[in-house]
Amino acid sequence: MFLEYDLIGIKRNGADSFLKQNLNQMQLLFYSSRDDQNKKRLEAAVHKVIPESKIELFKRLDDFRERLRMPVEPDSIAVLSASNREELQQMQLLRGLLTEIYVVLVIPDRKKRTIELAHLLLPRFLSQKKDNFIDLSKVLNKIYRTSH
Numbered sequence: 001m002f003l004e005y006d007l008i009g010i011k012r013n014g015a016d017s018f019l020k021q022n023l024n025q026m027q028l029l030f031y032s033s034r035d036d037q038n039k040k041r042l043e044a045a046v047h048k049v050i051p052e053s054k055i056e057l058f059k060r061l062d063d064f065r066e067r068l069r070m071p072v073e074p075d076s077i078a079v080l081s082a083s084n085r086e087e088l089q090q091m092q093l094l095r096g097l098l099t100e101i102y103v104v105l106v107i108p109d110r111k112k113r114t115i116e117l118a119h120l121l122l123p124r125f126l127s128q129k130k131d132n133f134i135d136l137s138k139v140l141n142k143i144y145r146t147s148h
Contacts, residue, residue: 026147027073028140029101031058032081038129042081042106045133049140050077061090068097075147077140080121081106081129088117095121102143104136 028050032039046055058064068078078101082088088107098121105123107114118126125139 027076031064034083
């Protein structure tokens with residue numbers, strides 16, 4: 001049937017066009033349990049680069065974990081903000097679920113033990129919660145641009 005339509009000159013969108021439009025839609029999964037000034041600054045930095053329609057917000061680590069158990073689009077990003085070292089320690093349980101996602105991690109301080117824990121999550125970028133997030137925005141922008 002498609003061949004007949006093609007023979008009479010009707011141009012149709014093929015499966016390749018459909019796939020390009022509907023698959024590989026990068027997502028940004030944003031986790032922060034605190035609702036403070038640092039979270040607002042981080043959220044503003046994310047929204048400056050990533051369209052709101054591509055952002056999913058999480059305030060509870062359990063909800064974030066459940067979301068990671070569902071399919072995540074290729075080239076997706078997880079922005080994780082650890083409010084303290086204990087929360088960063090709890091994030092270690094997510095390691096097996098983060099293997100296919102670019103991880104951008106915001107840590108509470110630059111103490112040796114904190115940085116050691118942070119690197120176990122294999123982040124693409126590491127920032128501290130008191131940073132201005134300019135570099136974080138640049139990293140997100142680069143990941144976002146290359147995912148299209």
